[in-house]
Amino acid sequence: MPTPARLHVAHALHEVFGEGGRVPDIWDRDLGEDAHLAQALLGLCLRRWGRLQAWVKPKLKDPDRGVPLGTRVALAMGLAQLAWLPGVSDHAAVNEAVELAASRDLGFVPHKGLVNALLRRAAKDRAALAAELEALPAALDRGPATERALKEALRPHHAEGELETLWARLQQPPRPDFRRLKGELPEGLVPVAGLPGCLCLDEGAPFPRPWLEASGGMVQDRSSQALLAYRWDRPVTRVMDACAAPGGKTTTLALRHPGAAITALEVHPRRAARLRQTLQQRGVEAQVIQADAAEWLEVCGTTFDLILLDAPCTGSGTLQKHPEWPWLKHDDLPRLTGLQRRLLAAAGDRLAPGGLLIYAVCSWLPEEGCSHREWLEQARPDLHPAAVWPAAMGAAQDTEGGATAVFRPHPLTWEGEGFQGFAVQRS
Template sequence: MSDSSSKTLKDARALAARVIARLYQDRGSLQRLLPWAEKQVDEKDRALLRELCYGTARFAPRLELMLKKLLRKPVKDEELEALMLVGLYQLEYTRIPDHAAIAATVEAARAIKLGHATGVVNGVLRNTLRNKETLTRKLSGNPQFSSAHPEWLQQAIKNAWGSEARTIFTANNENPPMTLRVNAAQTTRDDYLEQLKQAGIPAQTCELADSGLILETPVAVTRLPGFEEGLVSVQDQSAQLAAHLLDPQAGEKILDACAAPGGKTCHLMELQPDLDLSALDIEEERLDRVIENMERLGIAVQIICADAAEPEHWWDGEQYDRILLDAPCSATGVIRRNPDIKLLRRPEDIAELAELQGRILRAMWPLLKPGGTLLYATCSILPEENSAQVARFVAETPDARDNTPQLLHDQPWGLPQEAGMQLLPGIHAGDGFYYAKLEKLIPEG
C-alpha cells in the first residue's frame, strides 16, 4: 500500500479495485484497508468508495462466476480483474446509470495504469448489459451464484443448518442495521431514545438487548447525542448479550480474554462499575482500540498484552471469579457487517481456528475459581467452533458443567445445541453468535 501509484490514486473506482485486489492477494481486511483508501479520495467520494468496496466484497462469489462467463480467457492482472468485479457490482446492484458506471469504470482502468485494458473492461461491462438474462439463467443453478457465498462456505452452512441456510444466506447479503448500546451507568434507554427523537434520528428498541436501540437509518457517530461523552456505543444486540450473560457482581475479579476492540469490556463496567477487571489481547494495536473506547466512556481497567493460550507468561496466580472468553473465530456470524469474510476465509481455516479455540479454553480453565463462571462466546455459526468445541471440552473436563440449558429456560432465545446455544442471522434478531455458560464445580468435601 506504500507504492507511489497508491499515493497519487484519487479515483474512487480505481481505489476500490485496488482494495478488492488486496483482499485477494494478501488477505488484508476492509477494516484495515479502507482507512488508507479513504485518505486518497475527496470527502464527497468516500461514501461511493465504501459502497463499492463493501458491495463488491459482499457479492464477489456471484460476480466472479459472471466474470468467468464473460471473459474469453482468464485475466492475469489481479487489479484489472478486481476493477471488472467493481464494474459488475455497479451494473447489478447500484442505482448508478449503466452508461455512467461503464464510462467511469473504463476511466478508472487508466487511473491504475491499465489503459491498455480499457477495451476489455468496456467490452465485458457492455456484454453484461446485453446478455444479463441469459447469464443469470445459465448460472442460477450454481449454489455459489444463488447464495452469493463461496461454495465451501455455502455447503458448510447448509450442512450445519439445513433448511435455515437459505434465510442465513439472505441475511448475510443484506446491509446490516446500526445498533447502539445505551450506557446504563449514565442514562436509560427510554431517555436516550427521546434524545434521538429530538435529534431527528428515528430508532426502535432491540428485541434481545435491554440497552439496545436500532436506528432506522445509519448515521455518523458524530451525529449521535452524547457519543463523545460516553452516553452510547455502537454494538450489535447479539454481542450486547455477553456482559449480561456473564452477570458480573460487585467486587469480583474478572478477565475479559481476547478483549479487543473492547465493546464487551466496556459494557461489563457499565453494568457493574465496582469490578477488578482485566482486558487481555495478543495484539497491541487492537488493544489501542480498547483504550480509546475506555477513555471515551470514562472507565479504567487493567490492560494485558499477551497470549491467552500461554497464561504462564502473564498470570499472577490469583484465580478469577468470572472469565469472558470471546474466542478468535471465523466470524461467519457477522458476514453482513464484514462481507470480506467471504474472500478472506478458507476451508482449512476452520480446523485451525477450532484447534486454537480449544487451546485457549483449556488454558483459561485453571485460572477460574471453583464455583466460578466462564462464558465462551464466538461470532461464528459453525458447530466445529461452537457446540462441538464446548461439548468436547465438557466431556474431557470433570469439573466443567454446561449451565446454558438453565439460561435458556430463564431467557428463551437462541437455539439449544449439544452444548451452549446459537443465534443465527436472519433467524434471530442481531448477528450470528454462540454462547456457552460454563460453571467450574466446587470439589466435594
C-alpha cells in the same frame, strides 16, 4: 483518473482477491460524502463477485485463459454500477472503469479496450444486465467454506430452501446495533424488542457519529449484547476479559459489574493500545495488560469470579458484516482451534470456585464451539454447564427449565451476527 471513492474500492478488492486479506476497518476513511457510494459499490462487488465473473467469462475470446485481476476488478466495478446503482450515470460507470483498467498498478493496460467494449455493450440495457446477473445461481457467490458455514449454522438439519433464505438475509447490508453508555439518546435510536438496552436506527435516521465520538454510546451487535445479558446473581468482584480488544464487551462487563476489578488482556500491542484508549475515553476502569492470555493466566497466581473468553476465531458468523469472508483463504482453522483450546484450559484453571466462565466465538463452525464444550466436559469434571441465558438464545435440545447453557441463536429468527458460546460454573 478514477474518483477517490472508486480508487478506494479497487484497492480494497485487490487486497481481498490479490493478497487474500480482509477489508481494513477504516478503508473508507476520508471519503466524506462519497463514502456511501464506495461502501455500496464495494459491498456489491464482494457479495456478487462470483456472478459478476461468471457473466464476463463466456464473453471472452478465450474463456479458459486466466483473466488478470486488474481486468476482473475494473469489469466487476463497472458492471455492478450499471446493474445495481441506478444513480450512477452510464458515463461515470463505464469511463471510470476503463480508466481503472488503464491504470498500471490497479488495472491491466492491454485490456483497456476489452473493458470498454464489454461495459459499453452492457450499458445499452442496464435492466437486462441486472436481470441476467440475478438469474445466475446465487451459489456462485459463495465458496465451499461458506457453504459449510451456512449448513453448520442451520444444524442439525435444515429444510429445503432454508440455506438460500439465510444466504439472502446475509446479503443485505448490515444494520448496526448500539448501546447507550451515558447522557441523552440521539434522535432516531429505538429499542430492539426483547433485548433491554439494545438500540437500533429507525428507518432513514442518520448514523449517530457525534454521539459515538463523544462516547455517549457504542456500536455493539445484538448477539454480543444478548451474550452479555447472562443471568448471574452470585457476587462478582474479580472479572477477567481474556481477549478484550477492541473493548466492546469489556465496557459492557464494567456496566454489568460496577465496582468489580476488571482485568482485560490482549495479545496484539496495537490492539492493546487501542483498547486502553477506548476504555479511557468511555471512563471504564480496567487494568489492560498486553499479553498472551494463556501464558498470562498460567502464571498470574489469582482466580476470577467471572471470565469472559471471546476467543479469536474464523469469524464465519460475520458474513453479513464482512462480505469478503467467502473469498478468504480459510486455512487457519487448525491453528485457531488449538489456540481456543489452550485459552479455554488456562481460563478453566483460573476460575474461582463457584465462578462463571463464558466462552464465545462469532462463528458457526462446530470445531470452534460445541467440540470444545464436549472436550471440556470430559477433561474438566469440576466445570458444570450453567444455564445463564433464556431458552430462546439456545437450540431446543440444549434447553432446560426455560434456560440454556449453550448460546446459539437461530440464524433464521435472530438478526444478529452468527455466534455460539457456552457457560460453565466451577464447583
